[in-house]
Amino acid sequence: MTYADRKDDHVRLAVAQHTGHVRESPYDDVRFLHHALAGIGEAAVSLETEVAGMTWPVPLFVNAMTGGSDRTRIINQGLARAARETGLPIACGSMSAYLADPAVADTYRVIRAENPDGVVIANVNANTSPEAARRAVDLIDADALQIHLNSVQEIVMREGDRDFSAWPRNVERMIAALDVPVVVKEVGFGLSARTIGLLADLGVRTADVSGRGGTNFAAIENSRRGQAALPYLDDWGQSAPACLIEAADVARRRDVVLLASGGVRHPLDVVRALALGAGAVGVSGTFLSLLDSSGSEVLTTAIRDWITQIRRLMVVLGAPTVAALTHTDVLCTGELAEFCRLREIDLAGYGRRSSG
Template sequence: MNYASRKDDHVRLAVAQHQRSATAHDLSPFDEIAFVHHALRGTAEHAVSLATEVSGASWPVPLYINAMTGGSARTGEVNRELAIAARETGLAIASGSMSAYLADSAVAHTYRVLREENPDGYVIANVNANATPDMAAQVVELLGADALQVHVNAVQEIVMPEGDRDFSAWPRNIARLAESLGIPVIVKEVGFGISADTVTQLADLGVSIVDVSGSGGTNFALIENARRRQDDFGLLAGWGLSTPACLLDGAEVAVARGVTLLASGGVRTPLDAVRGLALGARAVGISGHFLSILQGEGLDALIAAIDTWITQIRQLMVLLGADNVRALTCTDLLLAGGLAETCRLRGIDPGHYARRSRKPVAVHPVR
């Protein structure tokens, strides 16, 4: 398998996909979420803390650069610049799939650069769900990783010409990884979403962090279909649950089972990030949008864009009267359109979110 060629294809096709999406100005499920404006609830900017806790680790901001790439000369340079951006802005960063390194140690430097350029940052290694504990330990050691991301990508594999066709061992493998490693294990989809039922299953397997990674961002069904000789498997282009739908679906069970939710997939703006946090995510990940900026405008532009995101997230929290990330889960949300219908079909009351901030009114007896 030519990993380098495939990794380069993924970057090229992902950037092209995001450029087309930005030009089309398509509506997103995030656009079906509106905050109820309460005119006198604003707080002071100096009082707002962006710090968030993920499995006992404190992140200075509730954003992270999510899994993208590695395994070729070109993608190694992309990782180097992403690592610098993470270092300069304080964001956690996840590696792309490290299967290429496990197959050929000669490409180790294309991943190791994430730690070399970001020695004090929060770095997350990445393997697929077929990885053994020994493989996982190998990638964690290479990056000095603070956590391991295990990606589940059955839809991508099915469309991928050279992809896997047997996913039956995944639950057993994930349980072994969660049990054997001494660092947090994050299970992540690659853009097709994780349902409440899957959150429950993962909790039973010993996983305590789930990145829902819903549809709306980089679409790997389309990317892999473009790599097929006959371009003949586009029927899965619309497969999956959106990121907001995943958060709404999984929020209750996540709280009940002590699972931390992370949100990625289709996050386009700081407002989308705040919407994700308000739906219960502890932090929000961005891949395609940041990659598009990096490839189109360069490293300095990416750093400036991330700094702007951080500033605007803080200012949106000021407007909403949220002094911290957790407080956003008490803000009032209006859910509309297909997202509200998805809630109803899954047994979730959309109206609950419209009145979350209301406190019970004390009733005093008449004397």
């Protein structure tokens, strides 16, 4: 099977996961305590946020999805147009296909072509050499580089990697060699507090926790395996809310900005993640499904609506800035509360944050 076939398989199966039903999400375990007189004026709200040394106009970005085939070029073109029209930063999908075969370069380069002035982020795996990472960055004139960690996906993938021992050293080497910021992310299984600490030791200053609950790459690879599937890995990992809460202290102490993705269905989920400490929130499957079904113009309109609703939710919560959302009162229940109990994390303070 070629890289192009694999990428098309990933897109087809990812879209199927986000189509046809209202999905539950780990964010359903996060609720805001409503204070009826806390509201402020919409004009007072700023959506700007600081990520990887850059000021982003909104705390929302199009997260890594795809590239490497004719179909994925069209997808990347549509995503880039929506990002251009709305001001969202955009990360491309894994550029492994390009590094193996430069003939597919245009399936990634189209992102910069359609979005010449926006924030564009390249994407490579943790087995990539500094030289190859630089090629990926240069191809799309990227403002930053994502390095994705996906050991679970690789183990389930029939043609996946089986040796991850060089990953820490490779991450460190890429950070040292590149002159753009580096973001390390999971692909849907979560980053633990211990992992965030290890990443900080390697020089990482921005990490996307990318938790369970969104596009499920174990399930995708299991679908590709057929009768040899490993379905017991479909539920592996921690959710983004669990990761954000568990890693809050280490991220603060080690000066690591946390991003969140995985399971984001609507603007309220974005605001929930920001309130739990994310500096910005990435969306993949929800945007991909809408683009696939309705096209770039409809996706653009939807993103504009999301930005408006994020601002208005901040109005209701009395939060004039993204950082101010971390002082709102949050109640955590269900599986999230059980995770925190087992990890000996005290949640009581989250429900009293507005009191100081």
